[in-house]
Amino acid sequence: MHQVLYDSRGGNTKKVADAIAGELGVTAVDVKAASLGPGDGVLFLGSGCYGGKPGEAMVKFIEANDLRGRRVALFGTSGGGAGNEVKGMEAAVKGKGAEVIGRYFCKGQMALFFSRGHPNPADIDAARTFAREMAGLESVTVV
Template sequence: MCEVLYYTMGGSTRKLADAIAGELGVTAKSIKSLSTLPEAEILFLGSGCYGGKPADDMMKFIEGNDFTGRKTALFGASGKGEGKEVDAMEEALSRKGAVVIGKYNCKGRAFLIMNIGFPGKEDFDAAKRFAREMVKA
């Protein structure tokens, strides 16, 4: 079983989380609503990019939980679509003993007016392919 967990401020990452979760037949959950790390074969973790890094709440979530040996698949959305937030989550999770099996990132809406329409259909389709690939890994 998989769990899809995310943090978002602008909504782009939630949309990606919903696309991934829908593909997997589960419901995406905000980390704000969790008190403990769910048990799952694969944890999908997503964050938006804020100042070139993941949300502070996501980093606190990672630091506050035991990921030893846990398979994780990371995703994110940012104004430039560079994936810096995903790379930073990978580094933090590796320090916590997680096994990162894959990463996906795309452009997301930024500053309310930049990248309007992102993520778009192609991004959601790619996120769904990513989800399918991760469960096969």
């Protein structure tokens, strides 16, 4: 079964996580309350970008779990939409033995004005497409 875990302070990454989870017929879970399920599905991990890195709770989750042999799809949101949070998660999960099969990132509203309106409907549609592609195990990057 697929799992969708996220770390979101402002709600942007949660919106993307909910879209991915909805597409897969599962529930997105805040990583602070998550446990690692069976390894037969894709593990979707998502985080906002905080100081150019993934959130602390996501980093702690990755460090605390054995990801050997896991297929992982990464997603993130940031004010600039550069994907640094995804790059940080990728290095961390690869270091724990996971196979990264895809990545998705988009802008997320920061403060009141920076990247206002993101993630927008097009971002959410792209996240749903990403979920379908990852569930089919096609290796792609959607930006």
